[in-house]
Amino acid sequence: TAVPRAMAKRLRAMAPYIVAGQGRFLDCGCGAGAYVTAVADWFRLETHGVEHDLQKVEQAWAKRGLRDRVVQGDLQALEGADDTWDYALLNEVLEHVPDDRAALAEVYRVLKPGGMLFI
Numbered sequence: 001t002a003v004p005r006a007m008a009k010r011l012r013a014m015a016p017y018i019v020a021g022q023g024r025f026l027d028c029g030c031g032a033g034a035y036v037t038a039v040a041d042w043f044r045l046e047t048h049g050v051e052h053d054l055q056k057v058e059q060a061w062a063k064r065g066l067r068d069r070v071v072q073g074d075l076q077a078l079e080g081a082d083d084t085w086d087y088a089l090l091n092e093v094l095e096h097v098p099d100d101r102a103a104l105a106e107v108y109r110v111l112k113p114g115g116m117l118f119i
Contacts, residue, residue, distance in 0.1 A: 001092050002034035010035075010091065010118075011042050017116050018043050023086030026050065028078075028107055029093030033060035033070045045087070050078065052096075075103040084110045089118045 001007070018025075021044040027035045030049025040047040049066075050073040051057045060070040073079055075090075075097055088107050097103045107117060 002031065007034065007038050011038060014118050018045070018087060020044050024084065025087040025089070026085045026110065027089045028075050029090060029096065030060065030070055031056045033063060033066045035089060035091060036066060036069055050075065076106060078106045078110055080110055082109050083112045085115060086112055087116050087118070094119070
């Protein structure tokens, strides 16, 4: 889904719900970090990603600016404090998670009250 046309479609769908320049965005299951970069560029947000697959994380780390913004992790047990993120994205991810309810509960935990989840 990280091809230009598909990304643009998804970013346009999110646009009405994002306040540009304000907030933190977490891409859950970020792969090699394409949306981490695209969301930062489109909406001027602080963006980060978490990915389970180490090979994809290493691909992200090879890209400029993503070394400190993409981490390896488990969506069912996210690191970090409650109420941390203004926005979260689960793009083509839930079908790959062993327990989608646990993953959704974790994303809910780290979203700020009133935060927006894009699935």
